[in-house]
Amino acid sequence: MTASTLTPTPNFGARDPDARGYYGAFGGRFVPETLVAAVEALAAAYLEARSEPAFRDEYTRLLSDYVGRPTPLWEARRLGEAVGLRVFLKREDLNHTGAHKINNALGQALLAKRMGARRLIAETGAGQHGVASATAAALLGLECVVYMGTEDMARQALNVFRMRLLGADVRGVDSGSRTLKDAINEAMRDWVATVGHSYYLLGSALGPHPYPLMVREFQSVIGQEARAQVLAQVGRLPDAVVAAVGGGSNAMGIFDAFVADAGVRLIGVEAGGEAIERGRHAARFAGGAEGIFQGTRTWLLQDDDGNVLGTHSVSAGLDYAAVGPEHAWLREQGRTEYAYAHDAAALDGFATLARLEGIVPALESAHAVAHLATLGKDLGSEALVIVNVSGRGDKDVQTVAALPGGRS
Amino acid sequence: MSRIDETFARLRAEGRTGLVAYVTAGDPDLARSAEVVRAVDRGGADIIELGVPFSDPLADGPVIQRAAERALAAGTTLRGVLELAARVRGGVRAPLVLFTYANPIVRMGVTPFAKAAKASGIDGVLVLDVPPEEGAETYAAFDAEGLDTIFLLSPTTSVDRIRRAATLGRGFLYGISRLGVTGARADVADSAESLAARVRAETDRPLALGFGFSRPEHVRAAGAWADAAVVGSALVQVVADQADNPDLGGEVERYVRWLRS
Missing domain, CATH: 3.40.50.1100 (Rossmann fold)
Structure with a gap:
C-alpha cells in the first residue's frame, strides 16, 4: 500500500444535508x-x-x-473463531486520549x-x-x-x-x-x-x-481509513460494519465511507440496558418514536405526553434518550439497521475481547462486540465484518470490577 | 381581532404598561394551579402565560426547572394543562398564552393540539424551541385555528429575523431582554432598551419585554420602551414558597398587584 492511502483524509462536503440541515424529515435547528x-x-x-x-x-x-492516526485495522482471529466470522477491529481506542x-x-x-x-x-x-x-x-x-x-x-x-x-x-x-x-x-x-x-x-x-454534519465529517476519517485498510489487507469490502450507537458519532464516522457501497451492511448497536422496558434501556429504535429534542427532529425515548424518558445502560456513553438525526434518516432509507445489546451481553463482550485479543474496550464499544455472536449465526464464517472499537476500557475497569461477581 | 390584540389596543389607548404573568401550569398540582391562575387574573395581569412542564427545559433557569419537576411529579401533562385552561377560562379576564417546548405538541400532533388548545380557550401559543424558520407547519396549524403565534426575540436576533417574526407572528412579540436562561435578576439589563429600540424601528406590533423582571420598578422601566413587561421566575418562586399556604391565592394576588403598583 502506498503511504498516501493511509494519510488521514476526512470526507468533507460529500454528503451534506439540505441547506436547513435536514436529512429527509430529520434534523433541523x-x-x-x-x-x-x-x-x-x-x-x-x-x-x-x-x-x-x-x-x-x-x-x-x-x-x-x-492523535497518532491512522489507527490500525486489526484482524481479530481468535475473536473471529469464537463468533464464527472474519473480524477486523478498527482501533480507535489507540487514539491519543483513548477514544474516537x-x-x-x-x-x-x-x-x-x-x-x-x-x-x-x-x-x-x-x-x-x-x-x-x-x-x-x-x-x-x-x-x-x-x-x-x-x-x-x-x-x-x-x-x-x-x-x-x-x-x-x-x-x-x-x-x-x-x-x-x-x-x-x-x-x-x-x-x-x-x-x-x-x-x-x-x-x-x-x-x-x-x-450532526460537522461531527460526522470530523469523524469520517475513521471510515476513510478503514475502507482503504480493508481493501489493502483483504482486497475486498466487508460484508458488514458494526458500531455502537449512543448519539451516534463513532458509528456515523465509520459508516460514512461505506454508505455508497450498497453491499455493505451498516449495523448500529444500541444499549439494550436491563430490558426493553420503559426506563430500563437506551434503544431508541426499539422503544422510541419521532420527536424534537435538544435541537433536532429525530427518534427518542418518550412517554405518551412527549416527555423524555429516563434511560439505563451500564455504559454512560450510550445512556442517552435520543439518537443523531442522520441515523434516523439512513434507517428510514433502509441503508442502516439497528440492533441492541443488553448490559450482560456487553459485559461479556468486554471480557471476551480482553481475553481473546488482549484489548480492553470501552463498555460502549463492547456493545458492538457483543453483537458479533448474533451476526456470526446470521452471516457465516466466510463473512467479513469490521467493528469499530471506539474507545479503550480503562475508564470502565472500576465499574466492571464493582459489579456482582467482579467479572474478572 | 383576537383577545390578545384587543388587550394591547386597550393598553395603548389607556397609555398603561401591561403585565404579562408566567406561571408553570400544574405547579404544585393542577387544582392549586387553577387557584393560582385565577389569583393572577384578580391581581390584574393583562396576559397570563401558562408554562407547560417539560422533562428537559433547556432554556429555563433553576426556578422554572424545579417548578416543572413539581408539576410533572404531580402528574401534569399537556392534556392536563389544556383541561386547566378550559376550567379557568370562563372566570378569567386575561388572554391565556401557552408557553411550551416543542415535543409535547409534536407528540400530540400539531393540528390536534391546535384544535384542542382553541377548544380549551387558549388565545396564543409560544413554542420555545421552534423558531420561525422551523415552524411553517406548526404555525400554519395555529393560524388555521385562530391561535396567535407568539415569537421570541433576543439581543442576538438580526434585523431580518425581527421582520420575519413580526410578519409571521400574531398578538405580540416577546423580547428576551438579556442573554441566558429564565430567572429573576436584581436589575434591568441595558440590553432591554436596545432590543426594544431595534424592534420598534422595524414593527409596530406590540412588544412585551421579559427575562429577569421581579419588581414594580422593572415593570415601569420596561414600560418606557415596550407595551408590557413579563414576570415569570419571580412569580413562580412565590407559588413555590406559598404552595402549602392555605392563602396561596391571596399571596399570589398580592404579589401581582404589587408588581402593578
Whole structure:
C-alpha cells in the first residue's frame, strides 16, 4: 500500500444535508431564539473552514502528528473463531486520549479558535468527549468547562480526574436523570448566557444543524481509513460494519465511507440496558418514536405526553434518550439497521475481547462486540465484518470490577 | 381581532404598561394551579402565560426547572394543562398564552393540539424551541385555528429575523431582554432598551419585554420602551414558597398587584 492511502483524509462536503440541515424529515435547528444566530454563524463558519486548505491541513496534521492516526485495522482471529466470522477491529481506542472523540474535539476546537472564541463548553457522558475537549483546549490555549451528570461522574471518576488534570472546569449536573441528556441541557444553558465568547463543542452527531454534519465529517476519517485498510489487507469490502450507537458519532464516522457501497451492511448497536422496558434501556429504535429534542427532529425515548424518558445502560456513553438525526434518516432509507445489546451481553463482550485479543474496550464499544455472536449465526464464517472499537476500557475497569461477581 | 390584540389596543389607548404573568401550569398540582391562575387574573395581569412542564427545559433557569419537576411529579401533562385552561377560562379576564417546548405538541400532533388548545380557550401559543424558520407547519396549524403565534426575540436576533417574526407572528412579540436562561435578576439589563429600540424601528406590533423582571420598578422601566413587561421566575418562586399556604391565592394576588403598583 502506498503511504498516501493511509494519510488521514476526512470526507468533507460529500454528503451534506439540505441547506436547513435536514436529512429527509430529520434534523433541523430547533433551538431557543437566542441561539439561532449562533448556530447560523456556526454553520457558515464551518462550511467556510472545511473548504479551506489551510484549515484542512492543520486539522489533518493534528490527526496524524498529535492523535497518532491512522489507527490500525486489526484482524481479530481468535475473536473471529469464537463468533464464527472474519473480524477486523478498527482501533480507535489507540487514539491519543483513548477514544474516537478526539477526532471531533480537535476539529471543532480549531474552528472555535478561528471564530474567535476564548472558552469551550462541552458535555460528557462517559467522560471521553470531556477528556478530548479538555485536551484540545489545553493544546490550543482555550478555557474549557465540561458539564457532566453526577451519576456519570460517580461511575467515570477516572475521567473526571483526567479532565481536571488537563485544566478543565468539570461541573456536576444534578438535574433530571443526572446523565448525558442533562449535561447537554446544562451546556446549552451555559451557551445561551455566554454565546458572545463561548463555543459549544458538542460531542456527538446530534443537536441542531450544523452539529450532526460537522461531527460526522470530523469523524469520517475513521471510515476513510478503514475502507482503504480493508481493501489493502483483504482486497475486498466487508460484508458488514458494526458500531455502537449512543448519539451516534463513532458509528456515523465509520459508516460514512461505506454508505455508497450498497453491499455493505451498516449495523448500529444500541444499549439494550436491563430490558426493553420503559426506563430500563437506551434503544431508541426499539422503544422510541419521532420527536424534537435538544435541537433536532429525530427518534427518542418518550412517554405518551412527549416527555423524555429516563434511560439505563451500564455504559454512560450510550445512556442517552435520543439518537443523531442522520441515523434516523439512513434507517428510514433502509441503508442502516439497528440492533441492541443488553448490559450482560456487553459485559461479556468486554471480557471476551480482553481475553481473546488482549484489548480492553470501552463498555460502549463492547456493545458492538457483543453483537458479533448474533451476526456470526446470521452471516457465516466466510463473512467479513469490521467493528469499530471506539474507545479503550480503562475508564470502565472500576465499574466492571464493582459489579456482582467482579467479572474478572 | 383576537383577545390578545384587543388587550394591547386597550393598553395603548389607556397609555398603561401591561403585565404579562408566567406561571408553570400544574405547579404544585393542577387544582392549586387553577387557584393560582385565577389569583393572577384578580391581581390584574393583562396576559397570563401558562408554562407547560417539560422533562428537559433547556432554556429555563433553576426556578422554572424545579417548578416543572413539581408539576410533572404531580402528574401534569399537556392534556392536563389544556383541561386547566378550559376550567379557568370562563372566570378569567386575561388572554391565556401557552408557553411550551416543542415535543409535547409534536407528540400530540400539531393540528390536534391546535384544535384542542382553541377548544380549551387558549388565545396564543409560544413554542420555545421552534423558531420561525422551523415552524411553517406548526404555525400554519395555529393560524388555521385562530391561535396567535407568539415569537421570541433576543439581543442576538438580526434585523431580518425581527421582520420575519413580526410578519409571521400574531398578538405580540416577546423580547428576551438579556442573554441566558429564565430567572429573576436584581436589575434591568441595558440590553432591554436596545432590543426594544431595534424592534420598534422595524414593527409596530406590540412588544412585551421579559427575562429577569421581579419588581414594580422593572415593570415601569420596561414600560418606557415596550407595551408590557413579563414576570415569570419571580412569580413562580412565590407559588413555590406559598404552595402549602392555605392563602396561596391571596399571596399570589398580592404579589401581582404589587408588581402593578
